[in-house]
Amino acid sequence: MAPTGSCDLCIESESDIVGARRAVREAAIQLGFGQTDVTRIVTAASELARNTFKYAGGGVMRCHPVEIGTRTGIELQFVDHGPGILDVSLAMQNGFSTSAGLGLGLPGAKRLMDEMEIESQPGRLTVVTVRKWLRN
Amino acid sequence: MDPSSANRNISVIRMRDFLFVGMPADPDDSLIAALQDDVLKAMERHGSRAVLLDISLVETFDSFFARTVSETAQMVNLMGGRTIIVGMRPAVAITATQIGLTLGKIETALDVDRALSLAATEPVPKLRR
Amino acid sequence: MNPQTNLTGTAVPNTLLPEQNGMSRELLQLLVDTVRDYAIIFLDPAGHVLTWNAAAQRLKGWTADEIIGQHFSRFYPPEDLQRGKTEIELRGAVEEGRFEDEGWRVRKDGTRFWANVIITALRDKDGTLRGFGKVTRDLTERRLSEERIKKQAQEIFEMAVVPVVQVWEGIVLVPLIGTLDSQRTNQLMERLLRRVAETGSSIALVDITGVPTIDTQTAQHLIETISAVRLMGAEVVLTGVRPAIAQALVHLGIDLANVTTRPSLAGGLSMALTMLNLRVLPMTPGQ
Numbered sequence: 001m002a003p004t005g006s007c008d009l010c011i012e013s014e015s016d017i018v019g020a021r022r023a024v025r026e027a028a029i030q031l032g033f034g035q036t037d038v039t040r041i042v043t044a045a046s047e048l049a050r051n052t053f054k055y056a057g058g059g060v061m062r063c064h065p066v067e068i069g070t071r072t073g074i075e076l077q078f079v080d081h082g083p084g085i086l087d088v089s090l091a092m093q094n095g096f097s098t099s100a101g102l103g104l105g106l107p108g109a110k111r112l113m114d115e116m117e118i119e120s121q122p123g124r125l126t127v128v129t130v131r132k133w134l135r136n
Numbered sequence: 137m138d139p140s141s142a143n144r145n146i147s148v149i150r151m152r153d154f155l156f157v158g159m160p161a162d163p164d165d166s167l168i169a170a171l172q173d174d175v176l177k178a179m180e181r182h183g184s185r186a187v188l189l190d191i192s193l194v195e196t197f198d199s200f201f202a203r204t205v206s207e208t209a210q211m212v213n214l215m216g217g218r219t220i221i222v223g224m225r226p227a228v229a230i231t232a233t234q235i236g237l238t239l240g241k242i243e244t245a246l247d248v249d250r251a252l253s254l255a256a257t258e259p260v261p262k263l264r265r
Numbered sequence: 266m267n268p269q270t271n272l273t274g275t276a277v278p279n280t281l282l283p284e285q286n287g288m289s290r291e292l293l294q295l296l297v298d299t300v301r302d303y304a305i306i307f308l309d310p311a312g313h314v315l316t317w318n319a320a321a322q323r324l325k326g327w328t329a330d331e332i333i334g335q336h337f338s339r340f341y342p343p344e345d346l347q348r349g350k351t352e353i354e355l356r357g358a359v360e361e362g363r364f365e366d367e368g369w370r371v372r373k374d375g376t377r378f379w380a381n382v383i384i385t386a387l388r389d390k391d392g393t394l395r396g397f398g399k400v401t402r403d404l405t406e407r408r409l410s411e412e413r414i415k416k417q418a419q420e421i422f423e424m425a426v427v428p429v430v431q432v433w434e435g436i437v438l439v440p441l442i443g444t445l446d447s448q449r450t451n452q453l454m455e456r457l458l459r460r461v462a463e464t465g466s467s468i469a470l471v472d473i474t475g476v477p478t479i480d481t482q483t484a485q486h487l488i489e490t491i492s493a494v495r496l497m498g499a500e501v502v503l504t505g506v507r508p509a510i511a512q513a514l515v516h517l518g519i520d521l522a523n524v525t526t527r528p529s530l531a532g533g534l535s536m537a538l539t540m541l542n543l544r545v546l547p548m549t550p551g552q
Contacts (some may be wrong), residue, residue, distance in 0.1 A: 003342075003371065003375045003376045003377045004369075004376060004377040004378070004405075005377070006377070032409075032412040032416070034416065034419075034455075036451075036454075036455050064344075065369070065377075066344070067344075067368075067369075135419075135448070
């Protein structure tokens with residue numbers, strides 16, 4: 001059993017995208033997110049997990065609770081060693097896609113979550129981090 | 137009910153002039169792709185007037201799912217049919233709007249009853265959404 | 266140090282037991298062993314676990330054999346260890362005598378629980394620090410019910426802030442008051458869409474008579490709400506569009522061309538009935 005609000009899994013196959021959605025759903029519910037926010041978080045995870053599998057050739061997803069002061073939230077991190085993102089700001093534009101069908105992944109995830117950070121060294125390491133905070 | 141088996145099936149049922157397609161709660165990418173094949177095959181076989189796609193069980197509707205549905209609707213349209221999405225959940229509708237998903241030619245209905253009423257009437261020239 | 270044996274196989278060292286009038290050592294040991302809700306353990310001055318009790322095993326998972334001698338940082342999640350939380354807590358206990366904290370702790374199997382922890386510095390008669398007493402209480406249940414109550418309160422608040430009223434079979438009405446920021450839009454969308462689904466309404470009247478000014482943000486949020494309602498299969502009639510609002514919308518260049526609008530709520534209701542193929546007729550005398 002994973003620690004409350006946490007999960008850690010490999011994204012190596014198509015079925016791992018579903019696995020990622022399930023794990024994130026459970027984590028978000030455990031942390032007390034409402035139905036709509038759970039859907040937002042799971043959808044963002046689905047987009048990013050698919051990017052990791054289809055575009056980066058596989059990677060890992062981790063999620064865990066975060067706290068700053070009195071605020072609690074969830075953080076998802078997607079790590080891969082794939083081709084990476086050469087121009088982060090370009091990739092964030094709507095509809096941008098280097099491989100058919102991935103246009104909405106990153107910008108969509110960014111809109112659904114509260115914070116997004118991308119670090120990319122193409123071919124070496126790419127880390128996409130997203131966070132959502134519980135509303136008071 | 138075993139959750140894994142619940143997600144392995146799309147039901148495609150012909151009802152008079154319509155095709156009724158039921159999606160499970162959390163279909164994987166292969167199943168979503170299969171949706172397109174299954175619907176087009178059924179359209180070829182029956183020449184239905186409308187495809188009613190019931191997504192009332194669907195919990196996550198991301199850009200891949202949306203794009204597949206959108207493409208399918210365009211293909212159905214080329215084969216002479218309308219596509220009506222039935223029963224999108226509130227949380228899914230809110231999320232889809234936030235991502236900026238557009239459904240183009242696709243009509244929507246609250247439930248199967250209303251979808252049937254909608255399908256039975258001539259389509260009003262739809263304003264772009 | 267000559268620990269006595271006891272019921273769970275670990276004992277409180279003699280030197281750490283305080284002298285209590287009328288309370289024998291055995292009774293005190295019995296208390297520590299029997300209490301189910303509080304993990305009561307002792308740490309040496311460096312923070313290594315000296316003793317364990319039944320509740321500690323129940324709560325954290327380790328047996329006495331497994332944990333005694335280990336450092337108490339085992340109980341903390343990685344993000345706390347990075348911040349040096351264990352040092353902070355021990356130092357706090359040394360300086361103030363006690364340190365109390367609420368936060369996540371980690372069990373043997375890696376799962377987390379929400380804990381209330383009190384660490385007390387234990388000194389002998391000449392003030393020498395002998396170690397720490399640590400009492401931990403599992404508050405996960407309480408935290409979950411607090412979250413639940415907060416969510417319920419939020420729902421009640423939302424109902425007051427965004428009332429969605431069914432005015433006819435198939436028609437709901439949302440009288441909006443004030444402007445729409447992101448948070449209120451969220452509440453509006455959640456509440457409205459949920460009610461549309463619950464009541465099976467195909468038309469939502471969104472009345473903006475009570476919206477004093479329309480800025481780009483509010484207009485965008487309204488458009489967003491309308492899109493979401495349409496995705497569900499219902500339609501929106503925007504009512505209460507006063508001349509001032511109409512002017513503002515045109516000046517801002519906001520295109521509501523594919524939204525049905527009416528200047529008054531009454532007009533909107535009439536429109537909604539028409540859309541549902543309904544008509545209001547006067548009763549004939551004698552009816």
